Amino acid sequence: MEEILEKLDIWGEQSGAGNGSWLKCSGEILKSISPIDGKEIGRVRCASKEDYEKVVLSAMEAFREWRMVPAPKRGEIVRQMGNALRDYKEDLGALVTLEMGKILVEGEGEVQEMIDMADFAVGQSRMLYGLTMHSERPKHRMYEQWHPLGPIGVITSFNFPVAVWAWNAMIALVAGDTVIWKPSSKVPLTAIATMKIAWRVLKENGLPEGILNVLIGNREEVGETLIRDTRVPLISATGSVPMGRHVGRVVAARMGKTLLELGGNNAIIVTEDADLDMAVRTILFGAVGTAGQRCTSTRRIIMHKSIGSELTQRITKAYQQVKIGNPIEEGTLMGPLVTRGAVEDMLAALEKAKEQGGEVIYGGNPLAGLGEQFVEPTIVKMPGQTEIVHIETFAPILYLMEYEDLEEAIRMHNEVPQGLSSAVFTTNLLKAERFLSHEGSDCGIANVNIGTSGAEIGGAFGGEKETGGGRESGSDAWKGYMRRQTNTINWSKELPLAQGIKFGD
């Protein structure tokens, strides 16, 4: 561990606020504790409100310069950041694992996602397209262009300590915005290490401080201050529904923009004609991967009653093969939950499921022998979609339910308040198309014969209903980080009015 910390230059007490260099912070000490063994990895001196102010002023000042760098040149800076991240992929990936608890291949995969985002953003920097329109007035030209917004706030969650920042920051950078990042207090070192890598690139290119900023601190000092700040036109927040609801209310009250990526309660419908081999492998990855702590984790299986028994047996058999343990070790498929509180939350949810008629088919227990935060991945057969199934428990609990016809399956699928990711396993084209149609899945992501998790960066990521409606990452998500301006140019010597209005002629 020491070697990784030294390579990433995060050995010793770290500052929790920076804009290209580190501020001497005056907040409390935050300990970064590994969920693997409960040991301290490092310490961070948190940002105070005064530190916050310094960082925001710096981000505003830098914005005035950064927005004047041509977008393709901004893309070139982002390209260099992607390359710098390539150099640190192994070490940064290992730090993600140590600090958050996901297995090493997933930790490295997360860094790869940052690199992919950088590559994507480089191309996007030459494609910040606006439309042109035919004016109804002679010798007039209308078009729209997209301008940078300003310093934007990015609030990220523990489960993707750096990838979600990259979804936002890489796009925001090519859009001409500066970025103020509030990472989760559970993974501060990963954020600091990432900032150090990115800042080196900015410095080597002679760019000012304040383009990429980080603030580590509690909700009162940093979180609330950030979302209430009228100088920050956009808040992109990833986390829970209550947090998103609060952020949405506060930012809307000051007429700011939000981009919310909140909870999911993702289901896979498995039809009677599905390829069960593929379905089982997918369900295993979706439900057990990252210990069920992804927004897109598979939490519900809605299976046709004719294959219910066989699928249940096969999933149970697959669960028995899952190696649980130290996520840094090769071969481990599931590491710990992020906190002891998360373990308590899972166990309480299982009690509720049993009260509501659920039968635990596999797992259901903490694994104290491995450590305080290890649990068995758990399968629960439910008699129906009861109250607990409507709730997103951020843990490896998989609810199995049966259906009789696709109509019922889709109704069950859409019955929950969340609307992030979804999938159907079927070899029937009609069923697949129905699921993807507007009478099918109501989620932001809907897949056929692949699972609910593991989205590619090229598509827009996000969901509907309580998931918040925001879209990050690919497709045209970049528009959320810019402001649209409609322009009309009169190249005639007349002043015709729209709608044929004559005024004082």
Added chain:
Amino acid sequence: MPPLVTLDTQIEDLVLKYPKSVGFLTRKGIRCIRCGEPLWCTLGELLEEDKVEDPQTLIDDLNEFLKEQD
């Protein structure tokens, strides 16, 4: 001895210092962790949002529970 938690306790602090309280509250239908992260509010605000009729009694029960855990 002063109570371990009060209506003014931040959920962030509650979850960090007394993780067992998460299970205690969840069993009563009050969820203070979502998406693995503590909610952004005080315990009092959470109980108010969840329309708990007698928040102080619940806090007293929680304190009792936490003392037993010690």
